[in-house]
Amino acid sequence: MTPAARIATAAELLDEVLEGAAAEKVLTSWARRSRFAGSKDRAAVRDHVFDALRCLRSFAALGGAMTGRGLMIGMARSTETDPETIFTGEGHGAAALSDAERAAGQPPVSDAEAGDMPEWLWPHLTRALADEAAAVAEVLRHRAPVYIRVNTSLISADALARELAAEGILTTPGPLVATALEVTEGARRLASTIAFGEGRFEMQDAASQAICAAIPVQDGHSVLDYCAGGGGKTLALGARATLHLTAHDVAPERMRDLPVRARRAGIDVHLAERGELAGLAPFDVVLCDVPCSGSGAWRRAPEGKWRLTEDRLEQLLGIQAQILDEAASLVAAGGLLAYATCSLFEAENGDQIAAFLARNPGWQVETTRRLTPLDGGDGFFLACLRRI
Ligand SMILES: C[S@@+](CC[C@H](N)C(=O)[O-])C[C@H]1O[C@@H](n2cnc3c(N)ncnc32)[C@H](O)[C@@H]1O
Numbered sequence: 001m002t003p004a005a006r007i008a009t010a011a012e013l014l015d016e017v018l019e020g021a022a023a024e025k026v027l028t029s030w031a032r033r034s035r036f037a038g039s040k041d042r043a044a045v046r047d048h049v050f051d052a053l054r055c056l057r058s059f060a061a062l063g064g065a066m067t068g069r070g071l072m073i074g075m076a077r078s079t080e081t082d083p084e085t086i087f088t089g090e091g092h093g094a095a096a097l098s099d100a101e102r103a104a105g106q107p108p109v110s111d112a113e114a115g116d117m118p119e120w121l122w123p124h125l126t127r128a129l130a131d132e133a134a135a136v137a138e139v140l141r142h143r144a145p146v147y148i149r150v151n152t153s154l155i156s157a158d159a160l161a162r163e164l165a166a167e168g169i170l171t172t173p174g175p176l177v178a179t180a181l182e183v184t185e186g187a188r189r190l191a192s193t194i195a196f197g198e199g200r201f202e203m204q205d206a207a208s209q210a211i212c213a214a215i216p217v218q219d220g221h222s223v224l225d226y227c228a229g230g231g232g233k234t235l236a237l238g239a240r241a242t243l244h245l246t247a248h249d250v251a252p253e254r255m256r257d258l259p260v261r262a263r264r265a266g267i268d269v270h271l272a273e274r275g276e277l278a279g280l281a282p283f284d285v286v287l288c289d290v291p292c293s294g295s296g297a298w299r300r301a302p303e304g305k306w307r308l309t310e311d312r313l314e315q316l317l318g319i320q321a322q323i324l325d326e327a328a329s330l331v332a333a334g335g336l337l338a339y340a341t342c343s344l345f346e347a348e349n350g351d352q353i354a355a356f357l358a359r360n361p362g363w364q365v366e367t368t369r370r371l372t373p374l375d376g377g378d379g380f381f382l383a384c385l386r387r388i
Contacts, residue, residue, distance in 0.1 A: 004093030064104025175376030207377025296379020
């Protein structure tokens with residue numbers, strides 16, 4: 001495919017996403033029916049689609065329309081590429097620009113539009129981040145670095161870096177935490193390496209690793225990961241100490257890969273149904289990595305920025321409060337409740353903790369940590385609460 005044909009394809013796929021289809025599904029189904037597209041074509045089309053989703057408002061403003069074609073015209077203008085050189089109407093490329101398209105388009109007007117945020121979320125962002133809001137929004141307009149977590153119970157970071165380099169995968173030490181390596185070349189091949197198959201590393205964002213490293217666990221602790229999902233944090237905790245580790249999720253199918261991943265990492269985890277938890281309690285440490293807006297990770301999952309609504313945020317706040325209350329009942333006297341989100345918003349972070357403390361006497365905040373993408377990884381919040 002020519003570069004122009006890739007852009008024409010991305011424009012068509014973006015129209016489907018704008019109508020409500022999930023980007024991953026749209027891309028997978030296009031790749032299935034387009035056998036002529038090689039791996040470089042698929043990667044380029046994917047990058048265009050996700051770049052446009054990260055920069056939806058500013059590209060639409062510059063391109064003059066919230067359509068796939070408008071977004072691609074805006075993308076060209078954002079890099080000072082003349083869209084006439086792409087939209088030529090030749091070959092499999094997109095149709096030539098019309099006079100109306102030539103005349104349309106203007107630079108973003110508001111801070112939210114320039115920062116590629118929905119207007120209603122800008123006050124949430126500025127409340128949480130004050131004068132860093134614009135810089136954080138800017139980082140979220142760009143692709144995320146790829147990080148892996150070294151399973152230091154099996155190998156050192158240096159030794160893993162050398163092993164991966166021998167397979168042509170290049171890394172540098174990552175930010176925030178010694179277990180993080182940033183993958184600078186060959187990321188698409190990570191999952192097929194021997195080191196991955198033998199549990200010497202996992203794909204995990206650096207901030208997510210830093211949050212796990214900040215939860216005080218010790219050999220012998222009984223630890224419950226109450227919202228385990230795929231189990232990224234369960235495994236990160238299990239690699240730090242010899243724990244009696246239990247994983248739970250309201251949607252147990254999300255944990256289906258966890259037993260295999262735990263086995264290859266050399267970690268024992270018990271997967272518990274909800275009905276079992278009271279019998280296994282009390283736990284020394286309960287982690288609640290709650291469902292949230294995901295705003296700290298919007299450079300990885302940019303559709304979330306545009307799909308989140310005020311109603312959905314309200315609903316999430318209710319779920320988070322309920323999880324905190326349920327999980328608190330499972331913590332031993334003197335034990336720890338760790339509340340984590342990958343959100344940047346105070347409503348899901350500090351406000352949620354303040355409201356929990358108001359509802360539940362007998363707890364005190366031991367530590368809190370707020371990370372933003374300016375720290376190198378995703379945005380994350382952690383509050384460690386001690387039962388007194
Ligand atoms: C942010 S994700 C967890 C990600 C996971 N900790 C990781 O690091 O890979 C939140 C998880 O909470 C689960 N969840 C939602 N409501 C829940 C509830 N009431 N009790 C337990 N888990 C819940 C969701 O199914 C989802 O898997």
